[in-house]
Amino acid sequence: MRAISPEATIGILGGGQLGRMLALDAKRMGYRVAMLDPTPNSPCGQIADQQVVASYGDLAAVQRLGVMCDAVTYEFENVDVRAVELLEGSGVRIAPGSRALRVAQHRLREKRFLRDQDIAVTPFAAVTTADDLTSAGEHVGYPAVIKTAAGGYDGKGQAVVHTRAQALQAFERLRGRELIWERFAPFTRELGIICARSESGQMVTYPLTQNIHEENILAFSVVPAGVPAPVEERAREIAQRIALGLDFVGTFCVEFFLLPDGELLVNEIAPRPHNSGHYTIDACTLSQFEAQLRAICDLPLPAPRLTSSAVMVNILGSGSGDRLLGIPELLSDPAVSLHLYGKRQALARRKMGHFTLLRDPGTPPAQLLQTAREARKRLSWGSASAL
Ligand SMILES: Nc1ncnc2c1ncn2[C@@H]1O[C@H](COP(=O)(O)OP(=O)(O)O)[C@@H](O)[C@H]1O
Ligand SMILES: [Mg+2]
Incomplete structure (x- = not known):
């Protein structure tokens, strides 16, 4: 497959934060970005060179996007499979392909696929x-x-x-x-792994993260996950099997449940970069977004290295104001990096941003998490008049 070099245009279906962070990496590398989302000025639209404002099911609009682009990808799995098929049929390079999307966007098909691959699920x-x-x-x-x-x-x-x-x-x-x-899986921990595979089959996996949810929404991802090496090795091997089984091109994430006896069950596959992989921007030699870009453009995918221990902390809206307070206090720790997604309204439970806290390699995961919890307390939401 021909490599797509910078100066080409990358298309993104979806305008959320995953598209935004992909677009930021793409722009840094010299690509142009076109995107499609129903909302103008979406988090990704703010970064892109061109916005197509249309619903994901508007196949004529999807086709218009395809015509503008040298390669197209998507940033969430609820895009219409027909849109992906349409682009495939019209000769536009689109990755991941419709087969991977069809499996990963439907929990029953996904579990049956995993079972057929002899991968344990609940x-x-x-x-x-x-x-x-x-x-x-x-x-x-x-x-x-x-x-x-x-x-x-x-x-x-x-x-x-x-x-x-x-x-x-x-x-x-x-x-x-x-x-x-x-x-219900009686897990002791939830774990996640990011994997990327390129058009020509080069494949890399990232370190395993421990994912901590609050009310079913990811709150923290801690890396290293602090699990025994054989568990991490098995997770890697499962991710690679999934990549091959789906003939996957791009970045994806596998979410796991770790059971008390050490067994790993796959919870789900996200066919795109994942919230638990945001730490890769600040703590790895290659971010999950650049990996996605390189994968779909068929550029080299060097094995990513973890450069420090890290915790990714989600910043969710609370519904009590749109202004994030406490940023100077948070940033008084020089090892914190802040990522905000450009969303105006901080509705309750909405993902508004995240921060990554870096620590020396070897810092115990429990200590990392404790520091992250303390750091998060510095932030709160208020209204402009509260300042
Ligand atoms: N079968 C299950 N057993 C135990 N907990 C579960 C199960 N399914 C989901 N959960 C909990 O709910 C969270 C969200 O579910 P998930 O299937 O990952 O959906 P989503 O697409 O919302 O991420 C999981 O991370 C886990 O904490
Ligand atoms: Mg999930």
Whole structure:
């Protein structure tokens, strides 16, 4: 495959922070960026050279984007597969391809794919009817997480259920959507790994992170994860198998549950850079975004090296004001780097930015996390008049 050099135009479907950070790396390297999102001046749109303002399902607009670009990628998995197929059919280089997207955007297809690859997942069943629900309760069992098969993110479209009454309630709420019943995994930790693979098959994996969620949204990613080396080795090997099984081109993330006996279950695959990989911008020799860019442009992908221990801390909106307070206090630590996504409204639970806190290699993960929790307390939201 021909390498695509800077000065070419990279297209991004989606205008969120992942697209923004990809665009920032692309611009640094001399590429032009065109993007498509329904909202003008989105986080990515603010950085891009050209914005196509249209819905993701607007295939004519997707085609217009394709015509502007030498290569196209996407920054979230809820893009319409037909849009990706359309670009594939019209000879535009688009990666990851429609096959990988089709699998990764649908929890049932994803779990079946993993099972077929002999990769362990939590027991699950498809649920569409009330009878399916009863059968899943009997055969897969409680406690369980009922999720929409498609369209969920950041814990949206999910319910944890312990009893049949709760299951029925969740079923009523999510009714009409294709659902998956997953046995609740009694994990001791959640882990994540970023992997990138290029058009010509060069593949790299990043260090494993420990991911800590609050109310089903990622709060902290700590690296190194502080797990035994064989666990990290297995995670790497699983990620590589997934990359090959999907013939994946680009950057992706595998989320894992670590069970008390040391077994790893795959929770899900994100077919794009991932929130838990933001630490790579400040703590690795190659960011997950530059890796994505190099992968789709078929440029060399050198093995990324961790240059310090790190914690990535998400900054979520609280709904109590749009102005982030405490930035000078946060930045009084010279090893903190701040990333804000250019979103105006700090709605509750909205991902507004993150910061990465760097420490010397060898700092114990528990200490890293403690320092990060303290640092996060310096930030709060207020209104402009509160200043
Ligand atoms: N089967 C499960 N067992 C235990 N916890 C789960 C399970 N599924 C999801 N969770 C919890 O909910 C979080 C979000 O679920 P996930 O499937 O990763 O969806 P999302 O697309 O919202 O990230 C997970 O990181 C985990 O903390
Ligand atoms: Mg997840």
